[in-house]
Amino acid sequence: VQSPISIYYHLTFHAEFASFKAAALIQRWYRRYMARLETRRCCTWRIFQSIEYAGQQDHVKLHDFFSYLVDHFTPNSNHESEYDDYESIEVPDNYTGPRLSFPLLPNHATALVEAFRLKQQLHARYVLNLLHETRKHLVQLPNINRVSTCYSEEITVCGDLHGQLDDLIFIFHKNGLPSPERAYVFNGDFVDRGKESVEILMILFAFMLVYPKEFRLNRGNHEDHMVNLRYGLTKEVMHKYKTHGKKILKILQDVFCWLHLATLVDEKVLILHGGVSDMPDLELLAKLDRHKVLTTEVVSCEREGRAGSCPGAGSAPWAPPPGLPRGHRASRSSSIPCSCGPPWGPGAGRCRQQAGPPRAGRRGFRKETISWSFQVVDILWSDPMAQEGCKANTVRGGGCYFGPSVTEQLLQKYNLQFLIRSHERKPEGYEFCHRRKVLTIFSASNYYEVGSNRGAYVKLGPALTPYIVQYQANKETHRLTMRQRISRVEESALRSLWEKLFASSLDLLGEFKKHDADKTGLITLSAWAEAVESVLHLGLPWRMLKPQLVNSSTDNTLEYKSWLEDLAKEQLSRENIQSSLLETLYRNRPNLEAIFRITDSDHSGFISLDEFRQTWKLFSSHMNIDITDDCICDLARSIDLNRDGHIDINEFLEAFRIVEQSSTEGDTSDCPQATNTDNSGCSKPSKR
Amino acid sequence: MADDKEREGTELVIAEFHKKIKDAFEVFDHEANNTVDVREIGTIIRSLGCCPSEGELHDLIVEVEEEEPTGYIRFEKFLPVMTKVLLEKRYRPIPEDILLRAFEVLDPSKRGFLTKEELIKYMTEEGEPFSQEEMEEMLSAAIDPESNSIRYKDYIAMMVVDDG
Numbered sequence: 001v002q003s004p005i006s007i008y009y010h011l012t013f014h015a016e017f018a019s020f021k022a023a024a025l026i027q028r029w030y031r032r033y034m035a036r037l038e039t040r041r042c043c044t045w046r047i048f049q050s051i052e053y054a055g056q057q058d059h060v061k062l063h064d065f066f067s068y069l070v071d072h073f074t075p076n077s078n079h080e081s082e083y084d085d086y087e088s089i090e091v092p093d094n095y096t097g098p099r100l101s102f103p104l105l106p107n108h109a110t111a112l113v114e115a116f117r118l119k120q121q122l123h124a125r126y127v128l129n130l131l132h133e134t135r136k137h138l139v140q141l142p143n144i145n146r147v148s149t150c151y152s153e154e155i156t157v158c159g160d161l162h163g164q165l166d167d168l169i170f171i172f173h174k175n176g177l178p179s180p181e182r183a184y185v186f187n188g189d190f191v192d193r194g195k196e197s198v199e200i201l202m203i204l205f206a207f208m209l210v211y212p213k214e215f216r217l218n219r220g221n222h223e224d225h226m227v228n229l230r231y232g233l234t235k236e237v238m239h240k241y242k243t244h245g246k247k248i249l250k251i252l253q254d255v256f257c258w259l260h261l262a263t264l265v266d267e268k269v270l271i272l273h274g275g276v277s278d279m280p281d282l283e284l285l286a287k288l289d290r291h292k293v294l295t296t297e298v299v300s301c302e303r304e305g306r307a308g309s310c311p312g313a314g315s316a317p318w319a320p321p322p323g324l325p326r327g328h329r330a331s332r333s334s335s336i337p338c339s340c341g342p343p344w345g346p347g348a349g350r351c352r353q354q355a356g357p358p359r360a361g362r363r364g365f366r367k368e369t370i371s372w373s374f375q376v377v378d379i380l381w382s383d384p385m386a387q388e389g390c391k392a393n394t395v396r397g398g399g400c401y402f403g404p405s406v407t408e409q410l411l412q413k414y415n416l417q418f419l420i421r422s423h424e425r426k427p428e429g430y431e432f433c434h435r436r437k438v439l440t441i442f443s444a445s446n447y448y449e450v451g452s453n454r455g456a457y458v459k460l461g462p463a464l465t466p467y468i469v470q471y472q473a474n475k476e477t478h479r480l481t482m483r484q485r486i487s488r489v490e491e492s493a494l495r496s497l498w499e500k501l502f503a504s505s506l507d508l509l510g511e512f513k514k515h516d517a518d519k520t521g522l523i524t525l526s527a528w529a530e531a532v533e534s535v536l537h538l539g540l541p542w543r544m545l546k547p548q549l550v551n552s553s554t555d556n557t558l559e560y561k562s563w564l565e566d567l568a569k570e571q572l573s574r575e576n577i578q579s580s581l582l583e584t585l586y587r588n589r590p591n592l593e594a595i596f597r598i599t600d601s602d603h604s605g606f607i608s609l610d611e612f613r614q615t616w617k618l619f620s621s622h623m624n625i626d627i628t629d630d631c632i633c634d635l636a637r638s639i640d641l642n643r644d645g646h647i648d649i650n651e652f653l654e655a656f657r658i659v660e661q662s663s664t665e666g667d668t669s670d671c672p673q674a675t676n677t678d679n680s681g682c683s684k685p686s687k688r
Numbered sequence: 689m690a691d692d693k694e695r696e697g698t699e700l701v702i703a704e705f706h707k708k709i710k711d712a713f714e715v716f717d718h719e720a721n722n723t724v725d726v727r728e729i730g731t732i733i734r735s736l737g738c739c740p741s742e743g744e745l746h747d748l749i750v751e752v753e754e755e756e757p758t759g760y761i762r763f764e765k766f767l768p769v770m771t772k773v774l775l776e777k778r779y780r781p782i783p784e785d786i787l788l789r790a791f792e793v794l795d796p797s798k799r800g801f802l803t804k805e806e807l808i809k810y811m812t813e814e815g816e817p818f819s820q821e822e823m824e825e826m827l828s829a830a831i832d833p834e835s836n837s838i839r840y841k842d843y844i845a846m847m848v849v850d851d852g
Contacts, residue, residue: 018793019794020815021793022791022793023811024815025786026810027818028741029739029782029787031822032739034825035730035735039712039731039732039735042716386721543708544711
């Protein structure tokens with residue numbers, strides 16, 4: 001007979017055990033739920049990254065076209081005088097924005113921050129004035145800036161901002177405004193992509209003038225007029241400053257060239273934008289003429305084994321970009337060699353390791369006169385990698401991937417403790433690698449979308465121990481739960497992916513057909529994944545993304561034609577447009593815009609018929625589109641609708657659409673959305 | 689004959705599993721070198737449809753780790769182990785009704801909800817306790833701020849829909 005007490009204990013034990021088990025079950029279920037959210041978040045991140053890098057690759061393919069344009073880039077015939085006449089620019093009485101007077105005082109700089117927070121715009125006259133003073137200041141400074149923690153107790157290092165003013169304001173709010181006791185180093189990429197690059201530049205330059213010893217700026221790969229053409233700064237400036245925009249851009253181009261290349265803290269911590277190569281030479285870096293590196297973009301694309309040219313370098317500050325000595329012409333090979341096929345072949349991630357021979361082997365090709373500019377390219381474009389060694393960075397088209405031993409070598413050679421760099425976005429805003437000897441710091445939070453990533457900055461005290469602060473500069477995000485955050489970011493990523501898929505509908509159809517030998521109209525989902533990857537070359541985990549891209553797959557097969565039709569329905573916003581044309585437009589738009597802006601050398605927003613013809617001839621020869629001179633002339637004339645002898649950007653894009661149509665006419669018959677299948681070859685552009 | 693067909697069927701299934709596992713692994717292979725941080729293994733396994741407990745996860749990690757743990761798991765070691773897990777249909781996910789019963793065990797007086805304090809107590813003191821971060825995450829989505837409690841039936845319904 002069991003005593004009542006033991007029965008009691010028996011029961012309570014079971015009860016407790018039951019709640020233990022119940023809790024364990026709930027936790028198990030919850031952890032799985034969270035893991036699936038995390039996976040979706042990572043997939044989303046990968047989508048953004050691959051699309052962005054793929055965009056960069058497209059650009060790389062056109063790189064020699066750009067360099068040819070740079071060669072022929074003639075400056076405006078009315079030369080601006082070196083000391084620009086900004087004083088003659090009148091500021092109207094009703095201007096309510098901030099006013100600057102020089103020499104700048106701290107309250108001017110603070111007032112700027114406040115004014116921009118209130119969405120005011122700085123008048124062009126003050127912008128130009130500020131830029132001139134900035135240039136005067138920068139010219140006296142060395143390539144490698146030295147900072148000491150004896151003077152300012154702490155130094156705050158910030159990474160890429162990319163035009164996101166909110167993040168800068170947040171940093172100043174959370175960390176405090178710059179002052180003699182609070183030093184700052186901004187590590188490049190202040191501009192492009194975000195919408196307030198101009199405001200960020202004004203603030204950074206203002207503080208630099210006010211606290212020259214404590215506020216420093218390193219150059220990033222986006223402090224470069226060629227990159228700006230493509231990624232947004234040029235557009236932003238011209239939009240905000242319609243009258244004086246081109247003057248501003250011109251002087252900005254110069255200011256960028258005068259920025260520091262690197263900052264050294266207490267001779268122990270090296271701060272630079274991208275990374276290092278396996279032959280770091282700080283002495284050379286300190287001595288070289290940094291101002292001569294007008295752009296690293298063309299240089300970076302040139303380096304794949306072609307010796308003897310150094311485009312992007314000029315001989316004098318105001319020399320036009322093609323300051324190449326006679327006889328040094330940019331050679332025109334059209335692809336970057338990659339040992340495993342096209343840069344974005346299957347298993348694209350792997351390609352980054354395999355592509356290109358190890359850099360040491362290429363030493364022999366480089367001439368002494370140009371090797372110094374490659375040092376600069378390395379500094380601005382390189383990325384760390386986990387493997388040992390040092391190889392060309394074919395993903396970016398410039399700089400290299402450097403391994404842990406390269407870092408170790410650098411630190412030992414110059415007796416340094418660690419390296420701080422930026423250049424790569426990280427979900428947490430920062431990341432250590434190479435046994436904590438390299439710190440990546442990225443300060444643009446929500447870079448892709450609200451909730452996509454945190455930003456961070458790092459503080460160094462006299463002990464030089466890095467102290468990292470993370471943030472996400474958007475009030476709304478804090479209130480969103482993780483579930484919601486992921487949906488919004490995911491939506492945006494998926495949208496981009498849909499667009500890319502749509503842009504390749506024809507190719508996809510071709511691939512699907514290959515998997516459907518029996519012409520049943522169906523393919524397995526596995527085949528779908530393979531086909532999509534072989535067309536898009538994005539290296540994405542398609543099977544993981546399948547639920548979001550393919551609607552209700554019945555028994556593991558997919559009716560591919562109707563899937564493609566669904567894609568088209570999602571994308572079509574205009575009627576009467578053949579989808580193949582829309583595809584091409586989608587595919588080429590960023591490049592075409594960049595080409596337009598280069599052709600439009602005076603940034604007027606228009607190009608002349610003549611300029612258009614010349615540009616088109618070049619483009620078609622590089623892209624192997626066969627079209628006669630007459631056709632181009634006809635095209636040019638028909639594009640110019642109002643017959644004023646000028647073409648604006650939309651007309652320009654239209655031209656490409658029409659010519660691509662005439663060259664791909666034969667393939668449109670299978671396309672789900674094809675309307676008229678006129679196979680008569682080069683069709684006349686339709687009159688509107 | 690039947691044996692051959694069966695074997696061929698299994699081979700196809702295994703081939704599919706291999707591709708699925710590879711894709712899931714790649715999502716977290718940030719350096720594109722066929723390794724992932726050991727801390728992501730749990731996420732990968734769960735993303736493949738499994739629902740192991742922390743203890744079971746720990747055992748799995750021991751199986752796929754190097755002899756001298758490096759903090760990284762290599763794909764070559766992960767693939768066979770994970771394939772076996774999928775073939776054996778181990779760590780099946782928890783059906784909705786079982787989950788509901790678990791909540792009901794914690795709510796013996798059948799009020800239909802748990803208070804915030806009760807939830808915290810159970811999740812951080814019993815079973816395989818949550819970390820503070822996990823607890824905060826759960827609270828942010830589960831707790832109805834007005835009543836400061838979790839109506840678990842509604843919560844389950846909400847979470848399950850999202851899980852699609």
